[in-house]
Amino acid sequence: MSKLHITSLSKHFDHQPVLQNLSLQVEEGEFVSILGPSGSGKTTLFHLIGGMMEPEEGSIVLDGEKINGKRGSISYMPQDHALLPWRTVLGNVILGQEIHGRKDEARAKEWIVRAGLSGYEGAYPDELSGGMKQRVAFIRALMSPQSLLCLDEPFSSLDEFTRLDMQKWLMDIWEDDKRSVLFITHNIDEALFLSDRIIVLSGKPSNVQKEFRLPYPRPRDEKMILSKEFLQHKKEIFRELTKHVQHD
Known part of the structure; x- marks a missing residue:
């Protein structure tokens, strides 16, 4: 299992800041989802963690080793099955x-x-x-x-019913494997159903604006989606995301 610690990460394209002073961590066996407005640099963050590009500032440390610009340290699943x-x-x-x-x-x-x-x-x-x-x-x-999985909206192209089936299947498999996961999604329900913790990014230049630690026990039951607690968390996250969209 892996521990990922990202500290004060900044990345620019054509002198325009995309990520600025971003810090986050994923603990051993933790499932962490990232939500944020379109264009907030979520996929850029994965490319930085995967060593496909390097940050202007900050450090990416996996299991005590700095991996800035180093490829092959993570297992990466893109939006397209590839x-x-x-x-x-x-x-x-x-x-x-x-x-x-x-x-x-x-x-x-x-x-x-x-x-x-x-x-x-x-x-x-x-x-x-x-x-x-x-x-x-x-x-x-x-x-x-690699013991860290970075999953970039892997179910975004699926219809709603197939997507729910895939979420349940992913949970069943992950419960046995318990690898550390960093998961990008635009779907609040999906993030709530899958995650131990949700990180909400701001608009550009992006940093971590809020974290939600989720109390739901595992294994997860799809009935939780209709619970008052689930709906309350959904409202709070939606308000947070809408606030950042309005600021862009």
Whole structure:
């Protein structure tokens, strides 16, 4: 399991600040979601954590090691499933391991079965539904050796019913794995259902404006979505997000 500590992070594009003095942390086995207005730099933050770009200021420390500009430290799942069309389900699942010089097909097949994809090991992405593709992409992220998962709106392209099924499936899998997760979403219900803690970003230049620590026990039950406590948290987060949108 991983501990992530980001301190006083700033990033500019063409001299325009996108992130400014941003600090946050993810503790071992914690599921943290990030909400914020469009254009608030959420994906930029993931690119910085993943080493695809470097900040002008600040530090990104994972398990005590500074990883500014260092690639390969996290397992990253983008908005698009990014499956390779010429590789089978099994081939896509073990891709992350192959990149790191490892290959455990037996374990990969176990995860495929757990994902409800038994019999699809030899199928190609264009033979799968949207939800099935997202499951393959998530298993690939789990199979990668890094202990921090960064998930960038992985369910945004799915319809509402498939999305809820994927959320419940993700929770079932994560309860067993308990890897540290940093999760980007625009969906307040999704963040509340999945997370231990929610971080709300301001508009640009973005920093952490508010955190919500959630009291809901695990494993989560979808009935919680209709509870008064859930709706109250939703109202508070909505007010926070609307306030920042109005300020932009």
